Amino acid sequence: MIQALWFVVVLTVLVVTGIWLADHPGSVTVQWQGYRLDSSVALLLGAVAAVAVAAALIYRLWIVLEGLPSAGRRWRQGRRQRRGFEALTRGMVAVAAGDAEDAGRQGKRAEGLLEDPPLTLLLSAQAAQLAGDEQAAERFFKAMLERPGTEFLGLRGLLTQAIRRHDWDEALALARRAYRLRPKSDWVAANLLDLQVRAGQWLDAEITLAEAVKTGLVPPPQGDRRRAVLLHQQSQEAEAGGDGAKALKLARRAHDHGPDFVPAAVRLARLLVADGKGPKAAQVIEKTWGREPHPDLYDAYRMTRREEDGLTLARDTQRLAAANPDHPESHIALAEAALEARLWGEARSHLSAAAGAQPTARVCRLMARLEEDEHADGAAAREWLVRASAAAPDPAWVCQSCGNLAAEWTVLCGNCEDFDSFAWRTPPRVAHLPGPQEAGPQEAGPGDAGPGDAGPEDAEFGDARTAVLTHDEAGAR
Ligand SMILES: [Zn+2]
Numbered sequence: 405m406i407q408a409l410w411f412v413v414v415l416t417v418l419v420v421t422g423i424w425l426a427d428h429p430g431s432v433t434v435q436w437q438g439y440r441l442d443s444s445v446a447l448l449l450g451a452v453a454a455v456a457v458a459a460a461l462i463y464r465l466w467i468v469l470e471g472l473p474s475a476g477r478r479w480r481q482g483r484r485q486r487r488g489f490e491a492l493t494r495g496m497v498a499v500a501a502g503d504a505e506d507a508g509r510q511g512k513r514a515e516g517l518l519e520d521p522p523l524t525l526l527l528s529a530q531a532a533q534l535a536g537d538e539q540a541a542e543r544f545f546k547a548m549l550e551r552p553g554t555e556f557l558g559l560r561g562l563l564t565q566a567i568r569r570h571d572w573d574e575a576l577a578l579a580r581r582a583y584r585l586r587p588k589s590d591w592v593a594a595n596l597l598d599l600q601v602r603a604g605q606w607l608d609a610e611i612t613l614a615e616a617v618k619t620g621l622v623p624p625p626q627g628d629r630r631r632a633v634l635l636h637q638q639s640q641e642a643e644a645g646g647d648g649a650k651a652l653k654l655a656r657r658a659h660d661h662g663p664d665f666v667p668a669a670v671r672l673a674r675l676l677v678a679d680g681k682g683p684k685a686a687q688v689i690e691k692t693w694g695r696e697p698h699p700d701l702y703d704a705y706r707m708t709r710r711e712e713d714g715l716t717l718a719r720d721t722q723r724l725a726a727a728n729p730d731h732p733e734s735h736i737a738l739a740e741a742a743l744e745a746r747l748w749g750e751a752r753s754h755l756s757a758a759a760g761a762q763p764t765a766r767v768c769r770l771m772a773r774l775e776e777d778e779h780a781d782g783a784a785a786r787e788w789l790v791r792a793s794a795a796a797p798d799p800a801w802v803c804q805s806c807g808n809l810a811a812e813w814t815v816l817c818g819n820c821e822d823f824d825s826f827a828w829r830t831p832p833r834v835a836h837l838p839g840p841q842e843a844g845p846q847e848a849g850p851g852d853a854g855p856g857d858a859g860p861e862d863a864e865f866g867d868a869r870t871a872v873l874t875h876d877e878a879g880a881r
Contacts, residue, residue: 425449488517495527499534507531522554529561538565556585563595575599583612593621601634601815601823606641610634632662633824637815639671651675659688664695666828667813673704682708686720690727697733698828702740714745732758739770748778768792797833801826 425446432448434441495510511528518524529544542565548558559582566575579596586592593616600609610631617627639654652675658668669692676685685708689701705724709717721741725734735758742751751774759767772788775781801810804827808819817825 422446484517488514491517492523492527495531499527499530502534504531504535507534522548522551525554526557533561538569541565556582559585560591567595572599572602576603587615588619588621590621593619598823602821604637606634606637610638628661629665630824632658632660632665632668633815635661636665636668636671639668639675643675648675648678652679659692663691666692666696666698666700670700670704673708677707682710686724690724693724693734694727696828697728697731697737699733699736702733702737714741717741718745718747718750732760736766736770743770743773743777746777748774762796763791764798765792765795766798768795797831799828799830802829802831807832 430445432441432443432445434443491510491513495507495514498504498507498510507527508531511524511531514527515524525544525548529541529548532538532540532544542562545558545561545565548554548561559578563575563578563582566572566578575595576599579592579599582589582592583596593612597609597612597616600606600612613622613627613630613634616622617624622630635654635658639651639658642648642654643651652672655668655672655675658665659672662668669688673685673688676682676688686705689705689708692698693701693705702721702724705721706717709720718738718741721737725738728734735754739751739754739758742748742754751770755763755767755770755774759771763771768788768791772785772792775784775788801813802808803810803817803820803822803825805822805825806817806820808817809831810818810826813826816823
């Protein structure tokens, strides 16, 4: 609108000037160096205007031409960057798809096109890893350590490599460095804790764990349980080092953090008994029995008492069982005490309460003992022992990560090396595992035993209560 108005104004001025010049004609004479030019005023003004317009146009053209090279440069740079990012994206997609060759090619392209090493270093490292060239990947990760922006990424890559080649010392050093950079990273804290545990640095691990609980990386209940485990290990170490007082103090803290952690309760009770504090030890066992009854607890409970007759034991066991009266483990403890006190009826009723519909191997063995002790009935006892060999498995320490079974609780699983992964559970019943001679029909020689006379044997380890049963279905034999 303003432009149109401006155009009208200019046009009006030009027309008025033209008319005025036509009405007032005049002449101009220029004399210079012996030349003479005669012209009208209108023509002269027209010529001046034409020269001015031509000069303005030339000036504009010059400005455009002068800007051309830098514009071209900018355009080329933009195009290069676009292609670089395109290569980077394709490289990342190739990494995700597991295409090592394409990832490597795109990584090199991106490296050449982009002037941003941090971005391309990561792709190059991942491409090298994908191609199985760990040394090249390590070089890229180490180059990333040099730049503050990519230091953590480099550390993460190197740490993963160290863990993969089981270089635990190197992994621990890298994890410590990564933890200093990012203490709130879930991944780093978990790895540092894991490596400290693996190295048996219980106190360091406890500090890392406390920090992780404080920053909310580990929920408090889980933190308490793990703390109990780490304190239990420290107590063990102190005892092995001959410092009984420190061992007792640590065991007490372990039990406070994890009152349902059976090994800590057993340890504390044992140390208290050694310190002449039997009644206090019994209280510890009773507290844990209320949360997690366990045969080891009952054994420890019996240690807390002075040698007394069977009837006193039966009475005391009733106090312990009262902490968890309906649990099968309470009935088994009461049955064992009743057997020692020769209270046959009581033993039988507790055993049948513990057995329920499906007596476990341990209950069957106790029934055999009852038949033997009460009636000296060898046939009935043998019948119970046969039933025991095919009975439902008793609870055992089962690794919650890999399913490994252990007779004793250990801080690391012997199979998958997971930390605190054992739980006292009934192992899944394995109905039938092929024996070596059944692995393949072509391997069964003429002298081999046929499958009919050699069923898989009952595998048993440790004491009877942690028997792992791999057997045919009940009644098959
Ligand atoms: Zn395991």
